[in-house]
Structures are given as structure tokens and as C-alpha cells.
Amino acid sequence: MGLREVIKPRLQDLVMGMMDDLRPDTIEVAEGCVLEVGFGTGRNLGLYPPGVKSVTGVDPLVTDGVAKVEERIAKAPFPVERTALRADGALPFDAGRFDTVVTTWTLCSIPDAAKALAEMRRVLKPGGRYVFIEHGRSERESTARWQDRINPIWLKIGDGCNINRKIDQLVEGGGFEMTSLDRFTGRGPSIFAALYRGVATRA
Ligand SMILES: C[S@@+](CC[C@H](N)C(=O)[O-])C[C@H]1O[C@@H](n2cnc3c(N)ncnc32)[C@H](O)[C@@H]1O
Numbered sequence: 001m002g003l004r005e006v007i008k009p010r011l012q013d014l015v016m017g018m019m020d021d022l023r024p025d026t027i028e029v030a031e032g033c034v035l036e037v038g039f040g041t042g043r044n045l046g047l048y049p050p051g052v053k054s055v056t057g058v059d060p061l062v063t064d065g066v067a068k069v070e071e072r073i074a075k076a077p078f079p080v081e082r083t084a085l086r087a088d089g090a091l092p093f094d095a096g097r098f099d100t101v102v103t104t105w106t107l108c109s110i111p112d113a114a115k116a117l118a119e120m121r122r123v124l125k126p127g128g129r130y131v132f133i134e135h136g137r138s139e140r141e142s143t144a145r146w147q148d149r150i151n152p153i154w155l156k157i158g159d160g161c162n163i164n165r166k167i168d169q170l171v172e173g174g175g176f177e178m179t180s181l182d183r184f185t186g187r188g189p190s191i192f193a194a195l196y197r198g199v200a201t202r203a
Contacts, residue, residue, distance in 0.1 A: 008159075009063045013041040016105065019133075022186065022195070023047055023104060026133040029199055032099025037087040037120060038106025042072040045080065054078050056098070058085045087119060088112035096125040103132045107170060108161045117174025121202055130176055130200045136167035138194035139183060147191050167196040176200035 020043065027047040036044060039057025048055065055078060062084050063069040073080045085091070088110050101120045110116045120130060138144045147164035154163055168181055181198040 005062060009041055009061055009066045009069065012061070013043070013066075013068060016040060016043055018187075019043075019105060022133060022197075026104060026131050026197055027102065029129065029131045030100040030102055032128075033097065034100045034102055035093070035098040035120070035123060036102045037116065038103055038109065039082060040104075040106075041066065041069050042080075042082075044102065044104060045072045045076045048076075048078070050077075052078055052100075055080045056093075057082045058087050058091065060084060060086050086110075087116040089115075089119075091119045091123055093123045095122050096128075097123050099125060099128050101128070101130045103130075103134065105133065105135060107132070107134045107167055108136065108163065108165060109159070111160065113165065113170055114174060117170060117176070121175045124202055126202055128202065129179075130171070131198070132167075132171070132200075133195060133197045134167045135163070135186070135192060135195055136165045137163075138190065140190070143190045143194065147194075150191060163191055168198070171198065171200050172203075175203050177203040 023044055024047050027044050028049050030048055031051040033053055034055045036055055036057045039059040040061060041063055101124050107113050124130060137147060151162055151164045154161060172178060178198055178200045184195050186193040186195045
């Protein structure tokens, strides 16, 4: 294992901890068998409500042996299956297997987000819900222009993160029907702070 593989999950865990106060309103909506795409370091695990039966996490990030992640998995009151896998390939799950699909700050980083959303829709049962909190393109034109300017550079230094994606359009384009969408500004520089919190169902 190289230095990058050692540092990356620990650094990501540190940075993503800054979003923790924004997670509960999204995660509390989950129920049943959950697929969490972009599982990361498992920061959502402690927030799932009692109605959650299992969590399956997919993420190309390898976190085996990272103490905090192992601890979160061990503490979860439901089975957790973690798979080092990209979500924008074919997911190894039957159609309609999951009651809920969750993403938190992940659609920005998936190279082919449309393909991932199509897979997420396929494995979600009819009537199941996709719940998310994501950052993306700002509603303010001047900020959005800056996001377009900075995105090519940020993609390189931000480990594949896009700051200008129209999350609502991506989700709806992936065959989901939005049942609620809250757009608001989080902390920090405005180009990173345009947030989308939503719940969607299979259209
Ligand atoms: C900003 S982090 C968020 C992690 C976690 N969801 C959280 O809220 O702390 C983005 C995550 O997306 C994951 N990711 C990148 N490309 C992916 C892909 N193709 N499929 C699934 N996850 C991916 C990254 O490895 C990373 O863990």
C-alpha cells in the first residue's frame, strides 16, 4: 500500500467531518435495505434511523484497516457490507434490491454521474427513495460563472470533484422524480457552498 492510499481516507475523513451537522436531515429519511453510493469513511453510519435493516456501501476508496471506519462499522446496529467499487459501472446487485439509495457529497466526484444514477435507479425498488445532499452549481449567475472558470483546475487538485454540476437536472435526467428539494448555501467559499438536499423516487 502506497503513502497515497494511507493518507487519502484519513484526510478525506477529516475534511468530510466539517459537513457532519448537515447530514442528519438527509440520513434520517432512509429505511430498510440501504445502498450508500460513495460510502467514503462511513461518516453517515451512526445517523441511520432504527428502520434501517442493512447498509451496503460502494466506493472505489479502500478503507480496510482505517481504525475510525472499522469502528463505525463495528458499532452499527445493522449489517454493513463495504465494497471497493465504482458506481458508474455495472453494480453487482439485482434490480429493485434496495429500499433507499443514499449519496452525500458524491455526485460531484463520480466521473460518469449519469451512468451511476441509472444504476442507482435500477437497483432501487419501485416506490423506493433516493435521498441526497450534494454540492453543485450555484443559483447565482456570478457564482456559477466562477464555478465554470475554476472547475477545470479544481477537478485536478480536488481529486476529481466538480463544483458546477446541476444536481437537480442530473437526478431528474437519471429517471428520478423529485419529491422534495431544498437548495441553500452552506459554509465556506460560495463556489463550494451551493447545496442541494433532496428526496426523489423512481419516475
Ligand atoms: C467528497 S467524498 C464524500 C464521501 C462520503 N459520502 C461522505 O459524505 O463523507 C466523495 C466520495 O465519492 C467517492 N467516489 C468517487 N468516484 C466514485 C465512483 N465512481 N463511484 C462511487 N463513489 C465514488 C470517493 O471515493 C469519495 O469517497
